Amino acid sequence: MKKVLTLALVALMGLSANAQDLPQPSPSANVMQRVGLTDVEITYSRPAMRGRTIFGDLVPYGEMWRTGANKATAINFSTDVEIEGQKLEAGTYSLFTIPNKDSWTIILNKNTELWGVDGYSQDMDAARFEVEAEKGAKIESMRISVENVSNNSADVVIAWAETKASFTIKVNTDEMAMANIEAALAADDATWRTYLNAGNYYLRNDMDAAQALEYCKTATEMNEENWYAQFVYAQALAANGMNDEAEEAAAEAKEMGQNAAEEAGETFNYGPMIDQFVEGIE
Numbered sequence: 138m139k140k141v142l143t144l145a146l147v148a149l150m151g152l153s154a155n156a157q158d159l160p161q162p163s164p165s166a167n168v169m170q171r172v173g174l175t176d177v178e179i180t181y182s183r184p185a186m187r188g189r190t191i192f193g194d195l196v197p198y199g200e201m202w203r204t205g206a207n208k209a210t211a212i213n214f215s216t217d218v219e220i221e222g223q224k225l226e227a228g229t230y231s232l233f234t235i236p237n238k239d240s241w242t243i244i245l246n247k248n249t250e251l252w253g254v255d256g257y258s259q260d261m262d263a264a265r266f267e268v269e270a271e272k273g274a275k276i277e278s279m280r281i282s283v284e285n286v287s288n289n290s291a292d293v294v295i296a297w298a299e300t301k302a303s304f305t306i307k308v309n310t311d312e313m314a315m316a317n318i319e320a321a322l323a324a325d326d327a328t329w330r331t332y333l334n335a336g337n338y339y340l341r342n343d344m345d346a347a348q349a350l351e352y353c354k355t356a357t358e359m360n361e362e363n364w365y366a367q368f369v370y371a372q373a374l375a376a377n378g379m380n381d382e383a384e385e386a387a388a389e390a391k392e393m394g395q396n397a398a399e400e401a402g403e404t405f406n407y408g409p410m411i412d413q414f415v416e417g418i419e
Contacts, residue, residue, distance in 0.1 A: 163206035170283035172291040173310030174317075175218060177283055179232070179293070181210035185278045191298040192236055201244075201254045204234045204295060205279060209251040212293070219307040220245070221266040230263055234295065234302070240267050241295075241302040266304070273301040288342070314338060329359035333366050336373055346376040364394035368411060375418045387415050 161182075168179040184206040189195050196202050204210045210232040218225050221243075229249050235242035245264040251257060259265075279297035288310045294303040318335045321327060336352030339345055353373040356366045371386035391411045398405035 165207075166281075168281060168283060170286060170291065172283075172286055172306060173288045173308050174216065174313045175306075175308040175310070176213075176215040177291065177293075177306065178213045179210065179281050179283070180213075181205035181232075181279075181281055182207040183278045183280065184297075186298060192300050193238070196236055198237050199235065201257065202234050202236060203251075203253045204232050205281075207252070209233065209246075209249075209253060210281070211249055212245070214306075216308060216313065220264055220304055221268075223264040223266065225263055233257065236300070236302070237270065239270055241270050242267055243302070243304050268302050268304050271301050271303075272299055275299050276301075311342065311344075329356045329363070329366060332356040332359065333369055337369055340369070340372055340376060346373070349373045350377050362393065362397075364390045364397060364407075367393055368407075368414075372414070375414075380418050383418055384415050387411050 163182040163184040166181055166183050168177075170177050182205045192198065211229055212232050213229040214225065214227050216227050218227075225245065230245040230247060231249050231251055233244040233246060233254065235244070243264075243266055244262055246257065247261045247263050248256070248258065273296055276296045276298060279295075282294050282296070283291050284294050284303075285292045290305055290307045292303045292305050294301055318338065321331050322335060324331075332352045333356035336349045336356060339349035339352065350370075350373040353366070353370040357363075357370045360366055367386055367390035371383045371390055374380075374383035374386055391405075391408055394407055394411075395405045
């Protein structure tokens with residue numbers, strides 16, 4: 138009986154030790170970034186230098202690297218994307234690299250269950266391309282970031298020690314936005330805000346000015362009391378070269394905003410913005 142109790146105690150102690158939450162030498166990290174209408178998510182583990190020489194030593198040149206520690210780094214795209222001229226379907230991919238002194242090979246592989254590079258097969262590659270290696274500021278813990286974000290692109294930057302490499306993700310945001318606009322306008326519950334948002338998107342992205350004006354005009358007709366809708370309508374008029382009408386619409390927007398604020402016992406703070414707009418079209 139004593140032997141059984143001893144074995145049970147040892148087993149219990151083992152379970153307890155396994156359940157401990159302790160700091161890891163290469164802690165996990167998660168990067169999430171929306172690029173236009175595409176969500177990019179990167180999951181990886183961050184090894185530290187700890188006085189070691191990294192590239193050309195700990196990470197040998199010319200050999201495949203998991204691009205982090207522990208399980209292979211994973212990158213997910215919520216929509217189809219294009220990277221270095223290569224189209225990738227929405228989904229999750231393992232991110233591998235082959236670092237060299239002056240250039241890196243970037244690999245996106247369809248096998249997302251690899252631990253390190255064991256079991257890697259080039260037949261599962263979804264994309265493979267070369268990028269330049271650059272000198273950068275010293276980074277103690279390896280870092281992957283998403284930078285230079287715009288509506289249609291962003292750069293994924295891999296940095297560690299004094300080296301960094303990056304690649305550009307391109308997305309077709311305008312095509313997706315147009316599809317969303319068409320679907321929203323065709324819906325039975327389309328409101329003045331639906332038309333205003335559509336017109337505003339056209340204006341902000343220097344798209345069809347005449348169509349923007351039509352959307353904005355419809356929005357003001359559906360809601361004649363909203364100062365902001367009237368102001369966006371003024372911007373659409375100006376985009377179509379109708380400056381006199383734009384000034385008149387802007388003046389109406391300012392008056393509407395002031396009246397609404399006065400009724401609510403508040404101060405209308407957007408008058409200077411409207412005045413600045415009018416000055417810009419005179």
